[in-house]
Amino acid sequence: MPAGPPRPPVATVRKGRGSASWVASRFDSRSAVPEDDGWNGLQALQDEAGAPATVVTDERARSIVSRNASPDIGFSQSVNPYRGCEHGCIYCFARPSHAYLDLSPGLDFETRLFAKTNAAERLRAEFARPGYACSPIALGINTDAYQPLERERGITRALVEVMAEARHPFSVVTKSAGVVRDFDLLAPLAADGLVSVYLSVTTLDNRLSARMEPRAAAPHARLRTIRRLADAGIPVGVLVAPVIPAITDHELEAILGAAREAGAASAGYVLLRLPHELKTLWREWLELHYPERAAHVMSLVQQLHGGKDYDSTFGRRMRGQGPFADLLAARFARAHRRLGFARLPPLRTDLFRPLRNASPQGVLF
Structure with missing residues (x-):
């Protein structure tokens, strides 16, 4: 794994990043505590690490489809083309997953990214398994499938191409306007009931969004993306996620109204979730940005x-x-009820056609 940036335990606002520090993971056996020696050592350390660069590591995935049996989640299969997410959303429930890589769920989650270069190959192999049972796949759950890195790597598009070939149903949840790049694939799939897209909108306040989700699309760009999806005939919904008490909860109706006006046909919401290290990260962020109401939140x-x-x-x-x-x-x-939201039509599974693994002997039947 490439060496990362220096990791001082100094919590501070960092331009273009959501996290305030490299908070220790729950698996760390040791943790560092900053001490000022009176020689401006802490300030120098803070300046050195103020804007950590993004480091991307290629990896070969052994498998690509994750499965769950959670009764409160509307899908049983998901695919993540990347690990980590440069959007840097401070509230992201997936941040603690970086601890399994011996990395910080804080700044490492948004600066130490992993690209699954063989994701499409592994998905093709999964669809070729004799016992594979088709059910809708959620594309991008622990990471945003259309985060900035996708413009360079195109792994998500390769996955969509495999699903299009197999006629496999899938859904996308994203905070990115980058999904419009794949309209040439998504629109025909939508016409056959094979895809739906949800835009996650947390706030309509551009300044708050820039602090809380610094590298995600701006709120107005997400609403514009909803409009473009709807105009292209792609079933689109909005997720007000997360709803944050005393920070964004007052915007609930306004977000729903703006999304409905833009063309969203379905809507949902999720409360702020703070598993594992996210509790520490969130408290750091609150103290830096809203110290006067941190205790109330x-x-x-x-x-x-x-x-x-x-x-x-x-x-x-x-x-x-x-x-x-x-x-x-x-x-x-x-x-x-007032805005007339409904459920998106269920995705079809009856069109799935299993893919065949390449064989040097050819295919007889």
Whole structure:
């Protein structure tokens, strides 16, 4: 693995990055604590690491389809073309997965990226397995499949090409306007009921978005992407995700209204989730950007999760519990009904045609 940037444990606002530090992973046996020696050592260390560069490592995946049996998730299969995500969304629930790579869920998650160069090859092999059972694939869950790196690598497009060849249904959730690049593939698939796209919109405030999700598309660009998807005949929905108490929750109705006006046919929402190291990262971000309301935000978060920063129980982790959660659910239901949102049509599985592995002896039947 290539050497990364220096990793001082100094929490500070970093231009173009969501994380404030290289927070230690839950598997680290040691952690560093910064001490000022009176010679401006901390300031020098902070300046040196103020804008860490992105490092991309190519890797060969042994498998590409991940499966889950979670009862509160609407898919059982997912594919991630990359590990890590340069969008840098501070609230991303996938950040703790970088700890399994012995890397920080903080700045490493958005600066130390991994590109699965053989992703399309592995997906083709999966579709050729005799026992493969077709069910919709969620493309990009632990990473945004259309993050900036995709412009250079094109791994997501290669995966879409394999799914188009196999007539395999899939959905995309993204914060990127880059999905429009693949309209030539997506529009014909949508006509056959094989694809749907959701744009995740957290806020309509450009300045807040720049601090919270610094390298994702701006809010107006996401709304424009919804319009372009709808105009191209591609089923599109909006996810207000995450809803953050005392930071973005007041925008819930406005986001839904703007997305509906842009052409979104379906809508959903997910509350802020803070698993593992994300609790530390989120508190750092709050103290740097909203110190005057940090305690209030965390008080509301804990009210939603039974007094804890996070409750991972199925059915409660994405909606919370208690009066504040009930109020959010009621507000969403009322806006959903008033704006005329509905469900996107189910993706078809009956068109799937298994792919064949190449054989030097050819194919007889």
